[in-house]
Amino acid sequence: MLRSFRVGNHRSFADENELLLMSAADDRSVVPVAAVYGANASGKSNLLDGLRFMQRAVTQSFSQWEPFAGVPRSPFSFRTNHVVAVPSTYVVEIVADGIPWTYGFTVDNERVLEEWLFSYPEKRKRVLFQRTGDEYSSGSAMAENRAQLKVIQGLTRPNTLFLSAVAQAMPEMFQPVHRWFRESLILADRRRSATSVVAGRIREMLLRSSANEGVRLLELVQAADFGIASIEAPELLPDSGARALPPLVFDHYGSEGVVLPLEQESAGTIAWLELLPEVLDALDRGRVLVIDEIDTSLHPLLTASLIELFQSEDTNSRGAQLILTTHDSSLLGTVVRPDGLLNRDQVWFVEKDADGTSTLYPLTDYKPRNEHNLERRYLGGSFGAIPKVDFLRLVEAVRHADQA
Template sequence: MLMRFGAANFGSLRTSQEISLVASSLKDKGSHLIEVPEQKQSLLSSAILYGANASGKTTMLKAFYAMHNMLLHSHNRSSPTGGIQRNKFALDPEMKDNVSQFDCDVIIDGVRYHYGFKLNDEEFLEEWLYAFPGGSRQSWFYRKKGEPINFGKNLKGQNKSTEALTRPNSLFLSAAAQNAHSQLTSIYSYFQKRFFFDLTPNPNPVMLPFLFAKNDFDRRILSILNMADTGIVDVKLERKQGSEKQKMMLSGLVDVISNVFPDIGPSAQEIDNIFPELRFAHSAKSGEKVFLDLDTESRGTIRLVELLGPCLRALDTGGILFVDEIDTSLHTGLASAVIELFSSNVSNPKGAQLIATTHDTNLLCSGALRRDQIWFVEKDSSGESSAYPLSDLKTRNTDNFEKGYLEGRFGAVPFTGNIQKLFMEEAA
């Protein structure tokens, strides 16, 4: 489970900004809290981010994705002499040479871990991992440029040999997993298997079948499509040998597919051998099932299937799902229903979590969200984003949050000025 994550000098995040999923001491009704017996704090099942266009909402999600990607792949995919690619805050020249920082707190098997690192364009400057079994702090390792890694007495295994293999532009945790470090591999595996990302909300019938390239179609998705009045009554999934034309068409999309469906999407070799074909059936007037090609389905249907795939995987594993623009092509009732999957201990018994951005203000008055689950991201005149929860503002749980937000009481809304006046000036 995720307690919090933060980042600095990334995209529009100039200074350190964070999202916390630690529940506040509120008496709000809404989604159930995730209780962790070994921890004194309860966790939230979701955090929903609001803000104007280009305010930095997506950047908050991409910041964790960047951290996740470096953790998993800095050792096995980066060039030994290639430095580190990073998305620095570009509107202040001083930030060009400043470090970027990422850190998070997670709970694995009841134990809290704090992990983070700092970097510049060439190398990782610091990296650390602390564990808190029973609430007591243990330093597992601390790495600083130019100094030997400081290993705590509680970190057993191939520490020194892994240190010798760790390049300046790779993370020690990434190198440890690649070299089968017995104790750290379990931490690495948690990040590898429990985090899911849907950061490209563009319904695409061409890419959708690859969500099921390695897995069977989840029949629960079919049941939800039926309940959502899409008219879909059945599904057919076949894996075929792709034609040369299809392979050429998709050859440039392998990386895109793997980013949209990490740990699900196929590799280039698998595209060469497995070409999934997905079709949904609708009932004809005669009652007969008619299977239609995906490009005849609505954008909303395609988007719902795209979203439900990683949603159900997160719920099944107790994972954490990041979704950009959860309301894209979806009726507000469906967006709310997806959030409620995480908000109920009936559908979410393993403590899965959802972090999502949205512009759907109807969700603010749905009654499904506590004030500490509602976050705002606002960008100032210098282009710097800041994030803050509704629970930090003076409100009551009986307030109309949608009305207050649209009136600008909480900030994080666009200021359009007088558009009509602009046209009047143009006409004058």
């Protein structure tokens, strides 16, 4: 469960910004869905990339980062001092194993400057460790483990996170947070998923015998109205001599036995099939699923249906969360759902200033008189975070091209 994420000096986020997922109605609970809106190139993807960098630093810095290669961060590049002198900051507040945790670190191009991990069992702060450069400290609860911690601290390189190192040696104390980054945080990378990768995930689900994965997958595809009657995953025959698995085949209603490979399915069908394995995994295990541009190739009603799977207690009994970026303004209105789909505390905006700096802010900063007009007010510019399109300039550009 993610309660908040704070990032600073990462790509277009020159200053610190915080994505808060706590409910405005009940400060003890988190929202199941957070939608981030903004113009193209406003910084929505950079916000998610900051979370991705933090995940990789926790899970890979000790084992994979080169000892003398510094920290592979991406600072704000439009201010000279930010590239070298200003640290990058990454902080999360999470709930893991039923306990709230706060974990964060600051880095520059060369090393980890600060790092800290606190837990709050029974609402009391417990300091597991604090780090400033090469100096470490820990609270009284860690007194019995200080000798072991000191050994691991000596093995932690300047450009490596201590959590990345210590979780491998002392799993009982540090594993909940490390496991959250490793297993509970799912960052979907749709731009890099080839059709073959999508086919592999679908094949795996179809061939699973537990929990009727294949049956559930097919029902979700049929419910999306793509006209697909069945999906088959032929297995490789022992005497076929082929090296690659046969492709998936899709049987459509009314096709009279004609089947299609995945490559010939619509972009919307492929997008739906690409998302389903990760959506179901998050719902089944109570994970945090992060999707950039969720509405790519999907009809607004399908996007709304995916969001509802996380909003409904019937389908999300394990507390999964969905964080998404989108341009689909219909999700703000009442057309796709008469009672509305997203609450005001679930909507965020990203806007980029003239100097290229992105700023993140919530819809709750505004007090709209009519909740049903959110979509119209957003497109009308009341909340910012929309492109400033100069149509006359577009016309002139086209005319100039014709005259050339």
